[in-house]
Amino acid sequence: MSFPGLPQPAPGEVLLVCTCYEDGEARWGDLLDEIEGRSEGDAFVLADGRVRLRPAEDAGWDDLHGGNVPALLSGGGPVPPVVVLADIPVAYGGSGPLLVDAVAVPGRGVRVASVRLGEVLDALLGGALTFDDLVRATDRYGEYLGDGGRPVFPAPTPRESCSFPVLPATDVALLVRTDFGDEPGWLALLDELGGADEDGFLGADPDAGETDEDSFPLQVLTVDDQAFEGLSPGQVPALVPAGTDTLLVALADARTFAGHGRPLTVVDLYDTPGHIAVVPSRELGSIACNLEIANMDFCDFVVVEGERPWWEG
Helix, strand or coil, X not given: CCCCCCCCCCCCEEEEEECCXXXXXXXXXXXXXXXXXXXXXXXXXXXXXXXXXXXXXXXXXXXXXXXXXXHHCCCCCCCCCEEEEECHHHHHHCCCCEEEECCCCCCCEEECCHHHHHHHHHHHHHCCCCHHHHHHCECCCCEECCCCCCECCCCCCCCCCCCCCXXXXXCCEEEEECCCCCHHHHHHHHHHCCCECCCCEECCCXXXXXXXXXXXXXXXXXXXXXXXXXCCHHHCHHHCCCCCCXXXXXXXXXXXXXXXXXEEEEECCCCCCCCEEEEEHHHHHHHXXXXXXXXXXXXXXXXXXXXXXHHHC
């Protein structure tokens, strides 16, 4: 599946892209009323005229995710610093819009309350805030300055800019090794998860009649390639091939080989791309199952300060 390229915004404008359609019609939810802007031609003007939002509709962008955005910004002009998506959580879930980083760590995202969109974009465009600032101040829902609690494990920012290969296309979970200092630890992790075959797959096909969220046979494609050494969660969404149904990406990083229970860093690909949940490796199958059957949302796996981890409940 491929998506149409995104239009080149005029200087000083920010694209507001609808990615949710029903029978070919754009679904904006209440966003256009909640952003408290005024119409000016084909644009919305916010923050006392300092921010211009350019709405963009094309049914070809239906189900476009934040990680897909960087590859669609090759219009020949300067790359805009941020793109705003009105996606399914906006149209039907009452969430704020998704801001997608297009420059610093392309493809990662942060949600912003609709009424604060003008304020935040003004600060980003003017240099008073960076995208890293937004990421550091997100709550369990991936919302900037949201009231959902402070994550115990906030998403880290990359130490340096690196390029990585595209991840394999798959409709199951991916387990990507990003730390290569403990070979016995990596082999022990694979063994604990059921052992990988010669093609890198581990797990078994579940019996549809006997599967539940507490005892779900993990199906995962492992990626053991030193080209991914140092890969940061925020860099993951842009590496997932567009149009694939990759369930989740879990990183076996330095924390995995140093921590009790071999904790994995699970990366959100859809609700807030680049947002993370750090969980014991034994819980990966349960997470995969609950996400696949839509029994839980990614935010439900994020541990916040002052709360007992969900796996100890």
